[in-house]
Amino acid sequence: MSKYYPVIGLEIHCQLATKTKMFCGCEIEVNTSPNKHVCPVCLGFPGAMPVPNKKAVEFAIRLGLALHCEIDLNAMWTRKNYFYPDLPKGYQITQTGGLPIYDHPICSKGWLEIKRSDGVVRRIGITRIHMEEDAGKLVHDMSPTGSHFDANRCGTPLCEIVTEPDIRSPEEAVLTFKKIKQILEYTGVSHANMENGNIRCDGNISIRPSEDAPYGTRAEIKNLNSFTNLEKALTAELLLQTVTLDAGREVQQSTKRYDPNADKTIVIRSKEDAPDYKYFPEPDMVRLVTDPSVVEEIRRTLPELPDARFARFLQEYKLTEYDAQVLTDEIHVSNWFDSAAKTCKNPKMLANWVITELLCEVKELEGGFDAVKVRPEQLSALVNLIEDGTINGKIAKQVFAEMFASGKDPEVIVKEKGLVQITDTGAIEKTVREVVEKNAAQFAEFKAGKVALKGFFVGQVMKSSGGKANPKIVNQILDKLAQE
Incomplete structure (x- = not known):
């Protein structure tokens, strides 16, 4: 464990x-x-x-409200001046400035909450x-x-979300990035496709002795486009700064990139400060004045956000925290499950099918979740067939495939395929007795107390019935025969 304390802030574009x-009106x-x-x-x-x-x-206002921000009804546009071959204007129109008088972004003073792997909930300022x-x-x-x-990309609209330096570990940084990506998807503000x-x-990191x-x-550290690279880059930089201070040297302020092959951060340039960009108010645009009624209408029409949906899945569908977390991580999965659960007799069983069967198959599917042929109501119907006793779990897997x-x-x-489950007790008992007769020695051991053999007999009966015998009835008959 490092003797230094990390201080991390994120800038998410x-x-x-x-x-x-x-x-302008150019199409994207x-x-x-x-x-x-x-x-x-452009x-x-x-x-x-x-x-x-x-x-x-x-x-931008919708995103700000989702992140509990204050909305500036009189925001300002500024010019950020720099030269680079991909910037034909020689400047970028933005909402940040070198002096407080120019610094009027549309949203500020917000927050979000993350839950660490140890169960601790932390609030991260925006x-x-x-x-x-x-x-x-x-x-x-x-x-x-x-x-x-x-x-073509010139003039594409962006939002930059800047966190407070409240993050205290690479793990917390990843959780913060994930939560913001989640909120972007849930609000429909961005496709958020990495x-x-x-x-x-971009990750900003420093360390201090206490x-x-x-x-x-x-x-x-610039342009980190995956959760893995963010965590690895911050971890590598944390180690580098620790070694630097332990050697009695000073950490130099710089802009870096992360090399995943070498697993290290590499200096791109010494860090610019705001005066280097010569910010000033955008002369071709007036202030961005927003009527309060517009903000309230956007607030009123905010969709259900990740934390609220997580809480609803726990309460309405009685899911475990793990299942609710998996099923709310991505908006398309969450919407799919929510739609299926509306008509399902056992949402907890449905959640298990989505997580252990559907999502596992999707990983191997070219085109991802968008290419899934199974509709929500179909998986709901499959679970209902199990719940009604029409088919058993083993047959259900064949049907799902x-x-x-x-x-x-x-x-x-x-x-x-004639897969309806056999529930006729007489027919099942006949099959059980046939299996017992063929395996008399093993059944004698089972009767004598070797309970592990019960699974063997259930398996043999299921095999003989083509997997269609009701396992619950099979178990009951085996118990009855063991008492004879």
């Missing part, structure tokens, strides 16, 4: 799920031809005037949420002599 760009489209969706505004032509995207503003526009994209692998520029670059995270000591010199492959209703599969 997410692409908003709008149809058009932040300050992925996987299209380069420079297809551009105009004088290319920064002189005289082209930006106009804020109303939907993007509403999304410093701010501000809107900004994305830069373009440089393509380096099309020519051996130079890079190409695609401006593989498509909809969301990424919990009440002043903050140390921090390093910022067919459902997953074909998308057929479970009732149809059971009828086509």
Whole structure:
């Protein structure tokens, strides 16, 4: 265990799920031809005037309310000035500034809660949420002599969520990132797809000798696009800073990247401060004035959020905390289960089927959850067949495999394959007696007290009946015969 105390803050950048760009009407489209969706505004032509995207503003407010933020009804736009080949304007329109007078983001002073693996619940502060526009994209692998520029991404609306330095371990950082991604998905503010670059995270970390000591010199690790890389990068930087201080050297403020192959952080550049960007109010735009009634309407129409759904699953469906957590982690899984549970006689059994059968199959499915052929009401019907005694659990797995492959209703599969469970006590007893006669020596041991053999006999009866005998009745008959 390190003798130093980590102090961590996150900056999470997410692409908003709008149809058009932040300050113009250009369409947002992925996987299209380069420079297809551009105009004088997003290319920064002189005289082209930006106009804020109303939907993007509403999304930012919705996110802020979901994270318990205060909404600034008189927010400000600023220019962040820097030169890079992917930024044709030479500046970025944002909502952060070097001086407090310019610093009026649309959302601030929020919080979220995380639950650690040891059961401790911690509240993490949200410093701010501000809107900004994305830069373009440089393509380096099309020519051996130079890079190409695609401006389609220029002006794409982004939100940056900045946490307070309240995070005290890489584990807490991952939990915070996961919770924010969850909220983005539940609110519909962002697709939050890491593989498509909809969301990424920068981690700021420093260490100090005690919990009440002043903050140390921090390093910022850029563009961490997975939970694993975030945890590994922070862990590697924590070790590096510990070794540096133990050797009597000072930690240098810097911007870094994480190399997963070497499992270490690498300096990109010395850290810039706000004056380097020469922030000033955006001269082409007035303040972003929002009517309080707009905020209240967005608040009224907020969807059910992850924590509320988790609590409802516990109460309404009587799930375990583990099952409720798994089933609320991702919005599409959560919605799917919730829909199925509405018509299911045993939601706890349904949860087990979703977690142990459906999600395991999805891992191997090309196209992921979107390619699943089984509809929620079909899995609900399968569980109801088990609950009614129409089929047993073993047969149900065969039926599910067919459902997953074909998308057929479970009732149809059971009828086509003749899989209805045998519940006729007389017929089952006849089969049990036949099995006992064939295995007389083992049955004598079972009667003498070797209870482990009961499973053997149940298995033999199920085999003889093609898996259709009711296991409960089989067990009852075996117990009866053992007493004769």
